Amino acid sequence: MTEFPWAAVGLNILLSIIAVAALMAVVMGVSIRAKNHSLIDIFWGPAFVVVAVVSYLASAGSVGDSTRRLVVLVLTAVWGLRLGLHIGRRNRGHGEDPRYTALMRHQTGSLVGYLVRKVYGLQGLLVVVVSLPVQVAMYESAPLGLLGGVGIAVWLVGFVFEAVGDQQLTRFKADPANEGRIMDRGLWAWTRHPNYFGDACIWVGLFLLALGSPVGLLTVVSPIVMTTLLVSYSGKALLEKGMRRKRGAAYDDYIERTSGFFPRPPRRSARTEGAS
Known part of the structure; x- marks a missing residue:
């Protein structure tokens, strides 16, 4: 049995963290400018697609089974993009979700620091953790x-x-x-x-x-x-x-x-x- 490529998976997780952090930073910047933090909900599903794409590219040439890698990429992309489009259409024209409006009333300290702790950093962390099966599956050699x-x-x-x-x-x-x-x-x-x-x-x-x-x-x-x-x-x-x-x-x-x-x-x- 092929030894599991722990180092490659560790690097993959690091690349996923960087990619998700970059996405969250962009969404946070746009949301601050638009004064509407509900935008993060639209990018929840697509954030997993970003991880799947990064993982698929990073695992190219690895021991990962090519069929498994492609199936996981496609299933994650179909789910994440559909969810993002659905929430985008649902939220269009409705302004900020009351949950975020209530959250912003309790802001303390710097705006960016507060948003990272309460919204974007937290959701980014959840994306990386929940997407672990997507990342690990890319390096599984079994059919x-x-x-x-x-x-x-x-x-x-x-x-x-x-x-x-x-x-x-x-x-x-x-x-x-x-x-x-x-x-x-x-x-x-x-x-x-x-x-x-x-x-x-x-x-x-x-x-x-x-x-x-x-x-x-x-x-x-x-x-x-x-x-x-x-x-x-x-x-x-x-x-x-x-x-x-x-x-x-x-x-x-x-x-x-x-x-x-x-x-x-x-x-x-x-x-x-x-x-x-």
Whole structure:
């Protein structure tokens, strides 16, 4: 068995840090000038594409299996670019997200230092950590095999849930008749967060694609960190807190009927049964 190229992977991580830091610096500069730090959300997905491209180029000529390298590059690029385009279209004309407006009210010290600590540096660090499967997979010499096929299948399930869920929600919000109503149709009847569930599957799939050797097990930190963020911090928990405040009992009823994360058939709520 070929010895794992630790030095090459270490250099790859360093190059990824430099590339992500450069991207974050540019986005921060533009955001300061535009007085809109929501722009960082648009570049979250594309930042992973930057890492994938850097890793693919850096691993050229290495022991990495060429098919695995190309598959990981394509899957990461498709996911990251679609997400960036979706958020860009969604945010167009809406100004700064209230989360960032509230964050800026608590600014202390220099503006750049505060933004690096609270927004751009933090998100850049997360990109480098979460993208570890993408970086390590580029240096795995084993062919994809069955486990690689499972990884692609899990990624595909995640991509469908995320892309279709986003499309369904966009179409729902575009209809004036749905003003003030809760989206509980399509995939949103099976899980309150099909896009977040899909995102978690994306990174589980990429983690499986990094398992060309036991070294890939170290990258399990990626799906753990991503899923924890989606469920407990910046995703599900934060969104549902706001929705319960705005929609009250109607959203409580939706919670009662619909799975919070993992998809399952919707069930009838106690309110519905009581009214029948």
